[in-house]
Amino acid sequence: MPAPLTVVVAVYDVEPYLQECLDSVARCVPEGTEVVLVDDGSHDRSGEICDAVAAGRPTWRVVHQANAGLGAARNTGMDLATTDFVGFVDSDDILLPAYATLVRRATEDGTDVATGAVLRTDGRVDRPSGLHDQALQGVGDVAVLVDDPSLLYDTTAWNKVYRRSFLQAHGLRFPEGVLYEDLPLTVPALHLAGRVSVVHEPVYRWRAREGDASITQRRHELTNLTDRFAAVSAVDGFLEQQHLDDLRVHHDTKVLRLDLPLYTSALPEADDEYRAAYLTFFRHLVDGLPPERRAALPPTLRLYVELADAGRMDDLVRVVRARRGPRAWAQDDRGRLARLRDNLDSFRVERALGLSTDRLLARRLLTSTARILLPGGVRRPRTRRRPGAG
Secondary structure (H helix, E strand, O other), rough: OOOOOOEEEEEEOOOHHHHHHHHHHHHHHHHHHHHEEEEOOOOHHHHHHHHHOOOOOOEEEEEEOOOOOOHHHHHHHHOOOOOOOOEEEEOOOEOOOHHHHHHHHHHHHHHEEEEEEEEEEEEOEEEEOOHHHHHOOOOEEEEOOOOEEEEEEEOOOOEEEEEHHHHHOOOOOOOOOOOOOOOOHHHHHHHHHOOEEEEEEEEEEEOOOOOOOOOOOOOOOOHHHHHHHHHHHHHHHHHHHHHHHHHHHHHHHHHHHHHHHHHHHHHOOOOOOHHHHHHHHHHHHOOOOHHHHHHHOHHHHHHHHHHHHHHOOOHHHHHHHHHHHOOOOOOOOOOHHHHHHHHHHHHHHHHHHOOOOOOHHHHHHHHHHHHHHOOOOOOOOOOHHHHHOO
């Protein structure tokens, strides 16, 4: 019986993590699975590790190519696949035994896409991925995007398998030469598939790499912002083409709540060109946003939105610096007095906009002041995700 699945592993300079990843693939995929390792011009020993692991495994093959980026590497592997289903694994992550369930469920359910729950790991501690929990916890074993818009939070490519003929029929491929490759493929796939099989047991361990100059930690770079905008715009264009206006609002609200604050945090260290591109991205998201959704935003995010909408970039930068620090994802080295002064100034701006009652503002001001004054009140950087997180 032919193998049902091809797993494509795009590999680039991941020597410390690659062996563990490939060992997990060998353990967790169905017997006879095709495995295509695409070494995308690695400078370290990643290519050698691929060759060594694939040796003696007749269903494994290695492709060495000049560096072309994650999207191109995945497309190379997809073009070489010969099986009914194809899946994609990032080469610093780890498959879990339930991954094999994805193909079985898609086959039994007659679906073109199957997706599964995810664990987040720092290599020491695992925890459920909040992003994927938000997407999948409230849906059944089979979900439909238009009925279950929470699936818009499940936009990573690698916790899924796809029927290959389905991807070919709809011309679904990863964009090349850009960041954020997952989003323009996964959202159209989730909709066009109609019914999507859901495995609620974790199928994938998603690694957070400490100390990386990750895609998230480089949000202040113009290319990062413009590539994210391009990915979001591609999805919005697809949803509009399909006349899915409600899903477009759901999608842009998700991006406004999750993505835009990350780029907003980078504004204090960004140049004028970046800030102008940020406003373009912002206006794309809020154009047509229902007033009730705007009013329901968390207080600080709503303050950012109102200042950006008014074109008050100087005030927006002042408020971001006060509440997030002068540099995104770096230790806040301001003294407590400076932080208190900046914090109070940001609340004056918020009060002048009339976004909340004086009583609520006073309560939040007291809470934020206590966080600054109490031990441990200085915000510490958090580990962020490297490329390919949708």
